[in-house]
Amino acid sequence: MTSINTAWSALGGDPELVARVSDEVRRDVLDAGLPVREAARACVAACSLAAAELGARRTGAAEVPSVRVDDGAVATAFVSERHLRVDGRATAGFAPLSRFWRTSDGWVRTHANYPHHRARLLAALDLPDGGSGGDPREADAVADALAARTSAEAEDAVYAAGGLAVALRTPGEWAAHPQAAEVRARPLVERAVLDAPPAPPLAPLARGAGPLLPAAGLRVLDLTRVIAGPVATRTLALLGADVLRVDAPHLPELPVQHIDTGFGKRSARLDLAVDGRTFDALLGSADVVVTGYRPGALDRFGLSPLALARRRPGVVVAQLSAWGAHGPWRERRGFDSLVQAATGIAVAEGSTERPGALPAQALDHGTGYLLAAAVLRALTERADDGASRVVRLSLARTAEWLLRGVPREPGPGAACDSPDPWLTERDSPYGRLRHALPPLSFAGGPGDWARPPTHWGTDAARWE
Numbered sequence: 001m002t003s004i005n006t007a008w009s010a011l012g013g014d015p016e017l018v019a020r021v022s023d024e025v026r027r028d029v030l031d032a033g034l035p036v037r038e039a040a041r042a043c044v045a046a047c048s049l050a051a052a053e054l055g056a057r058r059t060g061a062a063e064v065p066s067v068r069v070d071d072g073a074v075a076t077a078f079v080s081e082r083h084l085r086v087d088g089r090a091t092a093g094f095a096p097l098s099r100f101w102r103t104s105d106g107w108v109r110t111h112a113n114y115p116h117h118r119a120r121l122l123a124a125l126d127l128p129d130g131g132s133g134g135d136p137r138e139a140d141a142v143a144d145a146l147a148a149r150t151s152a153e154a155e156d157a158v159y160a161a162g163g164l165a166v167a168l169r170t171p172g173e174w175a176a177h178p179q180a181a182e183v184r185a186r187p188l189v190e191r192a193v194l195d196a197p198p199a200p201p202l203a204p205l206a207r208g209a210g211p212l213l214p215a216a217g218l219r220v221l222d223l224t225r226v227i228a229g230p231v232a233t234r235t236l237a238l239l240g241a242d243v244l245r246v247d248a249p250h251l252p253e254l255p256v257q258h259i260d261t262g263f264g265k266r267s268a269r270l271d272l273a274v275d276g277r278t279f280d281a282l283l284g285s286a287d288v289v290v291t292g293y294r295p296g297a298l299d300r301f302g303l304s305p306l307a308l309a310r311r312r313p314g315v316v317v318a319q320l321s322a323w324g325a326h327g328p329w330r331e332r333r334g335f336d337s338l339v340q341a342a343t344g345i346a347v348a349e350g351s352t353e354r355p356g357a358l359p360a361q362a363l364d365h366g367t368g369y370l371l372a373a374a375v376l377r378a379l380t381e382r383a384d385d386g387a388s389r390v391v392r393l394s395l396a397r398t399a400e401w402l403l404r405g406v407p408r409e410p411g412p413g414a415a416c417d418s419p420d421p422w423l424t425e426r427d428s429p430y431g432r433l434r435h436a437l438p439p440l441s442f443a444g445g446p447g448d449w450a451r452p453p454t455h456w457g458t459d460a461a462r463w464e
Contacts, residue, residue: 003035003042003406007370010188011046011377017053021045021067025413029075033349035406036362037071039398040078042406043369044439045069050376051239052442055214057380058205065212065443071413073439076422078360080436081227081260083423087431091256096139097121098337100168100346100355101146101154107168107355108146108154109341113254120163164333168355171344171403180343182327183396188405189374190325190392194306198386199314202379212444213240214376219285219463221246222265223303224292225253226335227361228395229320230261231368233290236375237264238438238449242464244282246270253456259430262453266464269457272301278461283312285463288375290318294333295325309388316378317390320371324394336364336395343399362402363395370398428452 008018023041030037045067052065076083084091097112112118122129122138125145130138146154151167158165174180205216215236222233222245230245237243243265247253250271258267272279279301283289289308291298299307305317319325322334340346340357350356374391382389425434429452437448 002409003038004045006401006405007042007046007188007373008049011050011370011373012191012381013046013049013053013377017049017064020052020064021049021069023068024070024072026071026075026416027413029071029416030078030359030362032359033356034345034358034402035408036358036360036402037075038409039366039402039406040074040360040362041069041071043366043373044074044077047235047369047373047376048440048442048445050373050380051214051440051445054376054380055205055212055442055445057383058202058214059207059212060204065445067442069439069441072416072419073422073437073441075360075416076419076436077439078362078365081256083419083434083436084256084260085434086259097142100341101143103146103149103151103154103167106151106352107341108151108165109168109338109346109355110158111164111335111338115252117164120161121158121165124158124161124163159332164335164338166338166342168341168346168352169344170347170352174342174344179323179327179329179396180400183324183394183400186324186326186397188393188397188401189370191374191378192390194309194317194388194390196306196309196388197313199388201386202383211446213446215379216240218242218287218379220244220288220290221282221286222290223298224290224320225251226257226292227261227364228336228368228371229290229292230257231365232318232320232371232375233265234261234263234449235369235372235438235440236288238440238446239376240446241288244268244459244461244463246279246282246461247457248272249457255456258456259433259453260435262456263435264449264451265453266459267454267456268459268461270461275461276301280311282461282463283308286312286315287379288316288318290320290371290375292320295319295321295330305390313388314382314386315388316375316382317388318371318375319390319392320367321394323396325392334395336361339363339395339399343396344403345399348403363398367393367395367398424448426452429455
């Protein structure tokens with residue numbers, strides 16, 4: 001079974017619809033020891049097919065539009081943050097303290113791009129926080145502190161302080177870990193109907209002269225951060241949804257990540273502990289709620305899937321996490337780079353002596369497209385009965401699929417000499433942007449987002 005069949009099956013799709021998909025295989029893109037190109041293509045193809053299916057359902061078309069996925073477009077989109085230019089300037093990558101470090105018995109991978117995560121890392125190592133984050137002596141001090149600890153000690157100490165660090169593990173070591181057992185026990189995409197009163201069926205969509213927008217007229221509350229969740233909601237915005245990203249006022253966002261994943265969306269700041277009535281008003285007419293926080297972190301605000309379904313019958317709840325909703329690591333924070341280190345991907349792409357990395361943050365991007373696909377499929381299913389639904393994905397489960405479930409697919413493919421065919425430019429509130437075009441492609445579908453990203457947190461917390 002090819003990867004697209006596996007992904008589409010995990011989404012609950014009709015297997016006969018896979019025949020609507022064709023692809024343009026290209027060599028020398030997303031090259032890796034693991035089948036990254038195949039997995040990335042499958043995630044985008046499944047999302048494109050889910051969009052085409054919903055479009056056909058809402059317009060009453062007799063046939064689902066055909067889908068064609070180009071490896072060049074997929075590869076460009078999976079490293080979209082690297083292609084982003086603001087007035088011709090390249091954007092920053094990982095912070096100095098986000099990297100692999102030697103320990104007394106191996107390696108540990110840290111993530112300290114956000115100021116509060118950097119501060120917690122330093123506190124866990126009993127190091128002073130100079131505040132700037134640019135002093136090379138700070139990195140030297142971190143290196144010395146971690147070299148004096150085992151990888152397990154470093155992992156535990158940093159997480160206990162609220163920071164982010166994981167020990168480098170081989171695929172076999174991860175397979176023996178209790179969290180890995182919990183991850184393997186779940187499907188690639190968890191799907192369930194919630195026990196809540198149904199809402200009216202999904203409204204039909206009139207077919208106009210413009211592109212087919214399967215999510216037109218739908219409202220999406222975006223409670224996600226960093227890459228995977230925002231990629232999913234950015235995709236829903238591409239397909240016509242009114243997407244409002246809502247962030248807590250006290251949690252800053254990195255400009256490059258917001259710009260890259262903010263196309264087509266609006267962005268507001270809202271304190272759920274204070275502005276509950278405003279959020280209730282938003283939820284009252286939302287069709288989809290997407291969350292990207294640790295499992296259970298938002299439950300105190302009445303945002304568990306069942307609570308949301310009771311408050312807004314017919315809602316589709318999409319949950320994303322790093323390590324999954326079950327197991328001893330369920331409440332741990334995590335990012336793509338950390339999941340690569342913990343699950344053995346970094347060893348598979350390098351060695352225990354020199355850890356490697358995937359050619360893209362493929363767990364983030366791949367999971368993001370699968371999450372969007374799961375939402376689209378849930379909306380298609382909701383068209384039958386109006387029932388509320390929940391879908392769950394995790395970076396760790398996508399990593400498990402990449403490590404053990406994605407086959408290599410033969411074929412030399414066409415050459416891909418440049419990403420230029422899948423890059424474009426446009427004006428924005430940030431200046432002139434060069435950015436990657438969306439990789440989704442189905443007959444009659446959109447080729448770009450309707451609008452550029454807005455400044456983070458500056459839009460009103462209301463629907464358009």
